[in-house]
Amino acid sequence: MFEEFVLAASTGDLSAEPRAREAADAVEFRMDLAADPLDQLAAYDGALPLVVTNRAEWEGGEAADLGRYDALAEAIAHDAVVAVDVELAALRGNAPTGERSHATALRESAREEGVSVIASVHDFESTPEVGTLSDLLADAASEGDVGKLATTANAREDALAMLRATHEATAAGHRVATMCMGEPGRHTRAVAPVYGSRIGYAPVDAADATAPGQYPLATLRGLVDGLLETDAEADG
Numbered sequence: 001m002f003e004e005f006v007l008a009a010s011t012g013d014l015s016a017e018p019r020a021r022e023a024a025d026a027v028e029f030r031m032d033l034a035a036d037p038l039d040q041l042a043a044y045d046g047a048l049p050l051v052v053t054n055r056a057e058w059e060g061g062e063a064a065d066l067g068r069y070d071a072l073a074e075a076i077a078h079d080a081v082v083a084v085d086v087e088l089a090a091l092r093g094n095a096p097t098g099e100r101s102h103a104t105a106l107r108e109s110a111r112e113e114g115v116s117v118i119a120s121v122h123d124f125e126s127t128p129e130v131g132t133l134s135d136l137l138a139d140a141a142s143e144g145d146v147g148k149l150a151t152t153a154n155a156r157e158d159a160l161a162m163l164r165a166t167h168e169a170t171a172a173g174h175r176v177a178t179m180c181m182g183e184p185g186r187h188t189r190a191v192a193p194v195y196g197s198r199i200g201y202a203p204v205d206a207a208d209a210t211a212p213g214q215y216p217l218a219t220l221r222g223l224v225d226g227l228l229e230t231d232a233e234a235d236g
């Protein structure tokens with residue numbers, strides 16, 4: 001998984017999956033935004049593989065307590081689930097509620113199930129300088145099968161910093177997924193894959209964005225495919 005770019009359609013409602021099929025490679029099931037997520041998973045018979053995310057409140061999500069780990073442990077046992085998102089801060093023991101043992105146990109179980117681990121970092125306020133981004137990407141990539149970094153761009157320079165950090169991390173052999181949130185960095189969602197980013201996110205329904213600045217799903221598919229195609233031609 002994630003040998004190549006994967007476009008994940010984000011939703012808290014798995015019944016939306018048929019509408020994502022044409023443009024997406026996977027569904028990101030935001031369990032923290034879902035009603036009865038485990039029931040939805042048990043009933044899922046869609047075509048797209050699932051990435052499960054149960055984002056903690058302290059990382060911008062809606063999962064309020066450690067019960068999110070039990071739900072994730074149950075989720076990864078489903079055949080359709082191919083990857084699980086775990087916050088880097090939890091894996092490193094830096095979460096406000098000290099969740100290291102929960103997070104590492106979940107990672108163990110995921111590995112046993114053959115489920116990939118996305119170690120993720122989010123900054124909803126700003127984008128640190130390139131050196132910090134590079135360190136975060138190296139840390140995240142060492143804790144997961146993919147290291148994901150989403151920061152908020154307040155200016156175009158922030159987008160440039162993210163693209164540079166993506167390029168350098170990829171050149172150093174790290175498997176990463178990157179994007180900037182917010183309008184000034186929106187284009188990174190289309191361009192970062194050219195520099196090696198392996199995952200993109202877009203809402204199944206444009207009105208239900210799961211982060212600021214996301215493109216509609218079909219738009220992001222078109223942009224990324226167009227750029228990756230041009231890039232492959234230039235390389236060849």
Ligand SMILES: O=C1C[C@@](O)(C(=O)O)C[C@@H](O)[C@@H]1O
Nearest residue numbers: 010053150179181201210211
């Ligand atoms: O981590 C990410 C990336 C994201 O925050 C974005 O900016 O598109 C959207 C989230 O649903 C996902 O879990």
